[in-house]
Amino acid sequence: xxxxxxxxxxxxxxxxxxxxxxxxxxxxxxxxxxxxxxxxxxxxxxxxxxxxxxxxxxxxxxxxxxxxxxxxxxxxxxxxxxxxxxxxxxxxxxxxxxxxxxxxxxxxxxxxxxxxxxxxxxxxxxxxxxxxxxxxxxxxxxxxxxxxxxxxxxxxxxxxxxxxxxxxxxxxxxxxxxxxxxxxxxxxxxxxxxxxxxxxxxxxxxxxxxxxxxxxxxxxxxxxxxxxxxxxxxxxxxxxxxxxxxxxxxxxxxxxxxxxxxxxxxxxxxxxxxxxxxxxxxxxxxxxxxxxxxxxxxxxxxxxxxxxxxxxxxxxxxxxxxxxxxxxxxxxxxxxxxxxxxxxxxxxxxxxxxxxxxxxxxxxxxxxxxxxxxxxxxxx
Numbered sequence: 001x002x003x004x005x006x007x008x009x010x011x012x013x014x015x016x017x018x019x020x021x022x023x024x025x026x027x028x029x030x031x032x033x034x035x036x037x038x039x040x041x042x043x044x045x046x047x048x049x050x051x052x053x054x055x056x057x058x059x060x061x062x063x064x065x066x067x068x069x070x071x072x073x074x075x076x077x078x079x080x081x082x083x084x085x086x087x088x089x090x091x092x093x094x095x096x097x098x099x100x101x102x103x104x105x106x107x108x109x110x111x112x113x114x115x116x117x118x119x120x121x122x123x124x125x126x127x128x129x130x131x132x133x134x135x136x137x138x139x140x141x142x143x144x145x146x147x148x149x150x151x152x153x154x155x156x157x158x159x160x161x162x163x164x165x166x167x168x169x170x171x172x173x174x175x176x177x178x179x180x181x182x183x184x185x186x187x188x189x190x191x192x193x194x195x196x197x198x199x200x201x202x203x204x205x206x207x208x209x210x211x212x213x214x215x216x217x218x219x220x221x222x223x224x225x226x227x228x229x230x231x232x233x234x235x236x237x238x239x240x241x242x243x244x245x246x247x248x249x250x251x252x253x254x255x256x257x258x259x260x261x262x263x264x265x266x267x268x269x270x271x272x273x274x275x276x277x278x279x280x281x282x283x284x285x286x287x288x289x290x291x292x293x294x295x296x297x298x299x300x301x302x303x304x305x306x307x308x309x310x311x312x313x314x315x316x317x318x319x320x321x322x323x324x325x326x327x328x329x330x331x332x333x334x335x336x337x338x339x340x341x342x343x344x345x346x347x348x349x350x351x352x353x354x355x356x357x358x359x360x361x362x363x364x365x366x367x368x369x370x371x372x373x374x375x376x377x378x379x380x
Contacts (some may be wrong), residue, residue, distance in 0.1 A: 010034075012128040019081045020067055027060060034122055036092055043095045046106040051183035055094050062181030063087045071173055082132055083170050086139040087177060089119040093140075116141035121364065125340055130379060134368060138166030139174055146175035146197035147190055155200050160230050161223065163206035164372045172198040216375040223372045224325070238330035239302045242295075244320065246311040246369055247336035247380075248362055249280075249354040250347025253308055256336055256380055261306050267294045269309040270352060280354055292323065299327035313367045321373060331374040 010033055018030055031037050041056035050058055066072050066087045072080060091108075093115025098108040116137040123133040142165055149155050149162075162168065175194045179187060201207040213219040214233035222228045243261055245253045257266060272287050272294075273279065291309070298305040311317045317333070324331050338346065340363075347353050354362075369377050 010126045012123075012126050015085060015123075015126060015128070016081055019077075019084045023064075023068055025060075025063055025067060030088060031056075036095075036118060036122065037088070039095045040091065043098055044100070044106050045094075045098075045108075048105075049182065049184050052181075055091050058182055059088060059091055060181075062090070062177050065180040066174070066177035069173065069177060072177075078132060079170060082136050083139070083174060085123075086119075086136045086143075086170075086174055089115065089122070089136070090140050090143050090174065090178065091115060092118050092122075112141050112144055117364065117366075120366065124337075127339060130337065130368075135167060135170075139171055142166050142171055143174055143178060146172050146194045147179075148193065149197040149200060150193055155197075156204050157226075157230070159197075159200045159204045160206060160211040161372075163201065163204070164210045164219075164223075165370065167209060168201040168207050169198070172201070210371070219372055220325075220331075220375060236330075237328075239328040240299065241304045241330040241332065242299075242324050243304075243306045243378075244311060244317070244324075244331060244333045244374070245306065245308045245336070246317065246333055248312060248343055248347075248366065249310060249359060250343050250345075250350060251336040251338050252346065252380070253334075253336050256334060257306055257308060260334075265298060265303060265305040267291050267298075267305060267307050274352070280352075280358055295320075295323065296327075299324070299329060310362060311369075312362050313365050314370070314373065317369065317373060332376040332378055333369040333374045334378040334380060335369050336380040337368070 018026055020026070037056075040059055041054055043055040045053070045055060045058065052058055052061060063084070066083065072083060075083065091111060093111040093113070094108045096114050096118075097111050098106060100106050119140055120133065120137050123136065128136075142162055145158075145162055149158060152158055159168070162171070172194055175197070176191065179190045179194060184190075198207065205211060211230060213222065213230065215236055217234040217236045218230075218232060221234050222230055243257075243264070245257065247253050257264070269284075269287055269291055272290050276286055276290065278284070278287050291307075295305070295307060307320060311320070311333075321331060343363075344356075344359070347359055371377055
């Protein structure tokens with residue numbers, strides 16, 4: 001269960017005060033922050049990989065291993081706090097997905113992706129800075145990758161892709177603590193895999209940050225084609241530029257368009273709904289079809305335009321981005337975000353306010369655009 005849009009009760013500054021200066025972690029204070037943490041103590045794990053017991057026990061062991069690591073102790077304060085809270089929240093998704101099979105084995109498939117979404121919600125409510133929060137969520141989403149990266153058919157390509165999703169050196173440091181914070185028979189083998197993963201990132205030239213592509217088109221093309229050479233310098237000759245809006249209802253997308261893209265044609269799903277007499281909870285098929293027809297007209301004419309819709313998940317954005325790529329457009333995504341309390345207020349002030357239940361549902365699904373989805377990401 002993910003949190004609803006509630007007023008701020010825990011602040012980012014409070015989170016930072018709980019990052020330890022030494023080996024002692026204030027577990028009582030941390031565990032009292034969110035009920036999602038308390039739920040970890042009653043979530044079981046497969047004893048083959050986690051003989052230490054429940055997820056809460058494992059989480060404490062991971063964090064203790066992290067803060068005892070000299071490599072963590074020498075990080076910049078922002079990186080320290082990011083990695084510390086990533087360790088605390090890395091398995092926050094397990095209670096939502098853990099299942100026990102008929103043979104007694106326990107599995108938690110998809111917990112990294114779900115955990116990243118839950119962490120994003122918790123930290124959004126806490127008012128954490130966007131870049132800090134998303135770096136942390138990237139580590140959570142990818143936290144299992146160093147365990148098996150070297151065993152994949154093309155680990156170098158996977159390393160390059162992952163370097164755009166999170167910072168690899170911090171990811172491997174977390175994976176080391178994640179391995180030390182458990183009781184299992186293959187611990188040494190897993191630690192060796194983590195070390196080999198770090199070497200793979202380093203060999204790919206992306207241990208400290210995202211792989212350096214020749215240009216924006218080279219990056220976008222690499223992520224959409226599995227046979228793409230990462231060092232290839234793609235030719236950039238775009239027919240038009242399309243600004244794709246992304247953000248929850250009430251975030252301020254219309255205001256941003258009026259201020260920064262005046263005079264641009266706008267394909268607005270809200271306006272199309274109004275014209276067709278379709279509400280936000282009705283079947284959106286006719287609305288989407290009409291919007292795509294408008295977009296194809298601008299694309300064929302080579303006209304710059306704005307696509308104005310929520311586009312809050314990568315899956316929803318993917319179909320539209322594919323269409324724009326097929327027509328040779330340069331793509332920029334303008335992501336607009338405000339505090340949860342302000343979002344609720346602004347949404348209620350709209351003439352076409354979205355029902356609270358719909359807003360909560362969209363907020364729980366929220367996936368801000370990644371840097372590799374478009375040629376440029378504008379963060380508002």
